[in-house]
Amino acid sequence: xxxxxxxxxxxxxxxxxxxxxxxxxxxxRTTGNARAxxxxxMAAWPGFSAARELGRDIKDHVIAHLDHYLVQFxxxxxSSGAQVHWARSGPEACDIVVAICRKAGARxxxxxxxxxxxxxxxxxxxxxxxxxxxxxxxxxxxIQLAGDPPSHIIWPALHKTREQVAELFHAHHHDPGTLxxxxxxxxxxxxxxxxxFLAADVGISGANFLIADTGAVCTVTNEGNAELTTxxxxxxxxxxxxxxxxxxxxxxxxxxxxxxxSATGAELTQYTTFHCGPKRPGDLDGPAEFHIVLVDGGRTxxxxxxxxxxxxxxxxxxxxxxxxxxxxxxxxxxGAVYPGPMGSVLxxxxxxxxxxxxxxxxxTLNGQCQEVCPVAIPLPxxxxxWRDRIWSTGLESVTVRQGFAVWRFLALxxxxxxxxxxxxxxxxxWFARGGWIARMPLxxxxxxxxxxxxxxxxxxxAQYRRRMPRP
Amino acid sequence: xxxxxxxxxSAIRAALDRRRGGPAMADESSIAAEAxxxxxxxxxxxxxxxxxxxxxxxxERLVSPAVAATAERVASLRDFPAAVRRYLTAxxxxxxxxxQPHPDLFALDxxxxxxxxQIGIDEPVAVGLALGAIAETGTLVFHSGPTSPTLFAFxxxxxxxxxxxxxxxxxxxxxxxxxxxxxxxxxxxxxxxASGTTDIEGTLVRGAHGPGxxxxxxFASAAPSPDRSVGSDAGHFASLDNLK
Numbered sequence: 001x002x003x004x005x006x007x008x009x010x011x012x013x014x015x016x017x018x019x020x021x022x023x024x025x026x027x028x029r030t031t032g033n034a035r036a037x038x039x040x041x042m043a044a045w046p047g048f049s050a051a052r053e054l055g056r057d058i059k060d061h062v063i064a065h066l067d068h069y070l071v072q073f074x075x076x077x078x079s080s081g082a083q084v085h086w087a088r089s090g091p092e093a094c095d096i097v098v099a100i101c102r103k104a105g106a107r108x109x110x111x112x113x114x115x116x117x118x119x120x121x122x123x124x125x126x127x128x129x130x131x132x133x134x135x136x137x138x139x140x141x142x143i144q145l146a147g148d149p150p151s152h153i154i155w156p157a158l159h160k161t162r163e164q165v166a167e168l169f170h171a172h173h174h175d176p177g178t179l180x181x182x183x184x185x186x187x188x189x190x191x192x193x194x195x196x197f198l199a200a201d202v203g204i205s206g207a208n209f210l211i212a213d214t215g216a217v218c219t220v221t222n223e224g225n226a227e228l229t230t231x232x233x234x235x236x237x238x239x240x241x242x243x244x245x246x247x248x249x250x251x252x253x254x255x256x257x258x259x260x261x262s263a264t265g266a267e268l269t270q271y272t273t274f275h276c277g278p279k280r281p282g283d284l285d286g287p288a289e290f291h292i293v294l295v296d297g298g299r300t301x302x303x304x305x306x307x308x309x310x311x312x313x314x315x316x317x318x319x320x321x322x323x324x325x326x327x328x329x330x331x332x333x334x335g336a337v338y339p340g341p342m343g344s345v346l347x348x349x350x351x352x353x354x355x356x357x358x359x360x361x362x363x364t365l366n367g368q369c370q371e372v373c374p375v376a377i378p379l380p381x382x383x384x385x386w387r388d389r390i391w392s393t394g395l396e397s398v399t400v401r402q403g404f405a406v407w408r409f410l411a412l413x414x415x416x417x418x419x420x421x422x423x424x425x426x427x428x429x430w431f432a433r434g435g436w437i438a439r440m441p442l443x444x445x446x447x448x449x450x451x452x453x454x455x456x457x458x459x460x461x462a463q464y465r466r467r468m469p470r471p
Numbered sequence: 472x473x474x475x476x477x478x479x480x481s482a483i484r485a486a487l488d489r490r491r492g493g494p495a496m497a498d499e500s501s502i503a504a505e506a507x508x509x510x511x512x513x514x515x516x517x518x519x520x521x522x523x524x525x526x527x528x529x530x531e532r533l534v535s536p537a538v539a540a541t542a543e544r545v546a547s548l549r550d551f552p553a554a555v556r557r558y559l560t561a562x563x564x565x566x567x568x569x570x571q572p573h574p575d576l577f578a579l580d581x582x583x584x585x586x587x588x589q590i591g592i593d594e595p596v597a598v599g600l601a602l603g604a605i606a607e608t609g610t611l612v613f614h615s616g617p618t619s620p621t622l623f624a625f626x627x628x629x630x631x632x633x634x635x636x637x638x639x640x641x642x643x644x645x646x647x648x649x650x651x652x653x654x655x656x657x658x659x660x661x662x663x664x665a666s667g668t669t670d671i672e673g674t675l676v677r678g679a680h681g682p683g684x685x686x687x688x689x690f691a692s693a694a695p696s697p698d699r700s701v702g703s704d705a706g707h708f709a710s711l712d713n714l715k
Contacts (some may be wrong), residue, residue, distance in 0.1 A: 138670040
């Protein structure tokens with residue numbers, strides 16, 4: 001997204017998103033596919049609810065002993081030959097990565113999709129350092145060509161229809177061919193990126209899990225681009241959030257069952273790889289240097305400030321696909337790295353509440369996100385927590401505060417409340433045509449996009465009184 | 472960066488102490504006991520599909536639409552070259568393959584097929600030997616090493632892989648348990664079907680960056696011998712004898 005769009009208000013970004021007819025088509029195609037596949041995978045897995053409780057408990061166990069597991073992971077990674085770095089913030093992490101690249105004399109780096117990389121601003125930092133970045137995940141490749149940020153944490157190019165992807169490839173690829181099918185587009189990207197894998201000086205990946213008892217880093221991909229990114233170059237750098245730990249490989253397996261089904265509906269990704277240290281003596285491929293950058297970036301604050309449950313998140317994206325708000329506005333309208341329900345919990349912590357106070361309110365609290373979350377994060381409760389904080393720190397707008405003051409006054413005076421609601425119901429009936437209200441003063445925000453059902457002629461209390469037998 | 476390290480660790484300890492109501496950090500053995508209990512809880516949550524035995528479950532999963540590999544059985548590893556020849560003919564491919572530098576593969580009779588030990592990024596066909604397989608998910612297991620370079624599984628368009636019946640673990644955790652405590656290779660690659668992507672409109676397309684085709688040749692184990700190991704992988708995994 002251009003900086004210009006980023007600077008628009010949340011309301012303006014939402015208006016733009018809702019006015020874009022292609023965006024709705026693109027969102028519906030991918031999230032619809034994702035919901036159907038996840039539902040089928042869960043239907044075929046009777047153990048899901050017990051597995052979900054287990055996933056939650058594994059993550060809670062790690063978080064409760066995070067210091068222990070971090071130290072254990074560091075020790076084992078070092079003894080496998082990895083170099084472990086610690087970064088308090090995103091900029092500090094980027095400085096470490098850029099310094100490693102410079103020391104390696106890197107002109108080109110390949111990168112395998114990592115949301116943490118986006119979170120810490122790594123693409124920008126590499127550009128500032130004049131190091132060419134080649135995104136190798138197909139979706140990341142698409143949005144790199146388009147100059148867009150990701151709009152979904154699993155499908156970063158979800159906002160692009162196949163027709164738009166074909167246009168991009170036609171304009172940018174050296175040998176695009178016909179591009180008349182999705183297969184042809186995938187083949188064109190394969191041809192385009194093939195040589196880049198071998199030409200890179202450094203490969204950068206994220207981590208889906210950090211295995212404490214071996215010091216290994218687990219990545220999952222379907223394309224195979226992670227291994228092609230992390231194997232040929234002389235240097236492999238991993239950037240990982242400190243919450244990615246699991247005690248052992250066996251625990252990672254239990255988490256993988258949840259992650260992959262929740263993300264794509266498959267039982268296991270095509271490529272599930274554990275990277276441990278640099279290449280061994282006698283190995284015919286693999287990097288000579290292996291660096292792991294452990295990033296805090298607000299996670300210790302989440303632990304201290306009541307958001308420990310959010311540290312369970314394994315970035316599967318199911319909450320996005322099931323969110324009625326995300327499915328209308330897409331990822332870019334959120335104006336942050338992480339969109340959807342999980343993003344609306346994370347962004348106020350990462351970017352600050354004043355800048356992101358609209359996000360916790362962009363939620364109907366219908367609870368679907370919590371229902372599908374594979375680690376049972378109480379997302380609606382956490383979002384309500386942010387709303388409380390918005391109120392208690394005085395970030396709420398004057399209009400809303402006054403509105404609530406009026407409502408509070410009425411709620412404390414029941415007789416007045418009943419009179420006011422009876423009057424409102426009576427007035428609304430005026431605007432109704434055939435059972436629906438298409439337009440009404442003060443309700444434009446609702447009626448611009450859908451009609452409102454006409455309310456009953458009398459309030460609930462009035463009806464109740466009429467129907468109750470008199471004593 | 473030791474400064475960042477101590478800042479992060481003390482911030483974690485301060486936050487955890489507040490949650491625990493005091494600096495009473497659990498001792499290592501109680502943390503390990505808790506982790507072990509969590510590990511055992513996984514068993515009851517696994518999808519039940521092993522009733523027909525590990526071999527059948529593995530093959531069934533492997534050729535299911537979700538994994539979409541192809542597979543065949545042969546009597547022994549000696550029959551692997553013939554299976555490769557059949558595959559090349561059926562697919563209309565040239566008789567030239569990159570052969571994973573594994574002594575058990577080198578020992579076979581490859582007459583009629585040109586083999587080479589180096590692999591190029593646009594290699595049409597690579598032929599390999601997996602360390603083992605996992606029935607639950609139809610997954611092949613590779614450990615990188617001098618006889619098993621990682622890129623053999625990622626460069627070719629067609630990947631033909633032999634795997635031994637006696638080396639199929641039932642569940643993902645069984646593999647993890649089998650290698651627990653062993654020295655780790657640089658890469659453990661769990662491979663479940665050919666490369667694919669759903670990045671354009673969520674539609675699955677095969678052959679994204681890795682192979683577009685995966686063919687598995689399941690061969691029966693030779694008569695069991697107690698100290699059998701997986702070629703030169705033995706150094707890494709001497710304790711893999713009891714696979715199941």
